[in-house]
Amino acid sequence: MLDVADHGVQAFCFALCTVTGAGDLLMLVPMKVDYGVRTLVYLAQQDGPEFTSTSDIARAQHIPEPYLLRICSELQKSGLIESRRGPQGGHKLAKSSEDISVSDVVNSVDYSLAPVDCVEEPDGCRLSGACSQRELWSDVETMLLEHLSKVRISELKDQQMTMALAGAPVKTNF
């Protein structure tokens, strides 16, 4: 009952961090980050020195392949994975899964978007005294980054493997 038919559904499944009963949205994690992390975790599970093709990853993780292609490209550009073209080509981790944190993925995949930012550019928000908030939000953000930089891909991998053992069997036949 866990097999996926269409990818359309997936599009609705943002890794949306909602909580507090009422269903209030607080922070949403872009799909890119979600896909990126999943890709890395999957690669971490493939322990051999072989390359894993995009289509392989896409199939296993139910990520739209052309999209994954581009994400992999970004992961590679920031040195998280290593890629090779041609037959038997694909991707593999560029370093140990213990040396990759979730914040690395965020930084790699969710690249700059803000031409204007009130945090770094104080003149950006030219409000009389509303700057007390700038400190607030910048605090929040550092806290977040700090936390994410402590979560390693290897951790997620381990967690996932134990979950896979205990939880819903996926395509095991024994």
Added chain:
Amino acid sequence: MLDVADHGVQAFCFALCTVTGAGDLLMLVPMKVDYGVRTLVYLAQQDGPEFTSTSDIARAQHIPEPYLLRICSELQKSGLIESRRGPQGGHKLAKSSEDISVSDVVNSVDYSLAPVDCVEEPDGCRLSGACSQRELWSDVETMLLEHLSKVRISELKDQQMTMALAGAPVKTNF
């Protein structure tokens, strides 16, 4: 030099939490939240029992008035402010500024958006084993909410007033 001419510029001034040099976006605070917080802080500064009109707030905080109108409505519905119509009408805090936290504003103003959420609805993301991330993100979120619920409007008010004293004088003439 701190006076504002057009509100158009304001639209670009998301309270965008960017950091880490490279300018990576991690979490963006919607304008609504920003406006909401600023409104409450402003109301907190008006200590009298009088009501403050929307146009007053809008002018002081450089918030587009019709938009503020709607935000105030939301703040009122969630019991953060009290509103009265008619001449001499307006808004005022419904409770002490010490009893209002930033997370209250987030909850009030940034209302439900997610018909589907991977955090509460485990079946939402029907991936084989990717659920290890659900825990990660849900952790992050609780941490965030916890932090925000500790920041009180009164705090921001105090901070802002001291900033106003020390920093750029706004329309003081002495």
Added chain:
DNA sequence: CCATTCCTGACCCAAACGGTCGACTTTTAG
């Protein structure tokens, strides 16, 4: 030289956010 597989840039679409408008109610001053 050919098949495979990644890379890259251009492109598309729907949703959501920021913002606006106008009709309607309530309230209070006079």
Added chain:
DNA sequence: CTAAAAGTCGACCGTTTGGGTCAGGAATGG
């Protein structure tokens, strides 16, 4: 009682952008 001030509410609009696609190009292995 009446008019004006002010909030309420629903519908609407335009731009941005995030998720996703496509096609052509460049490596690489056989």
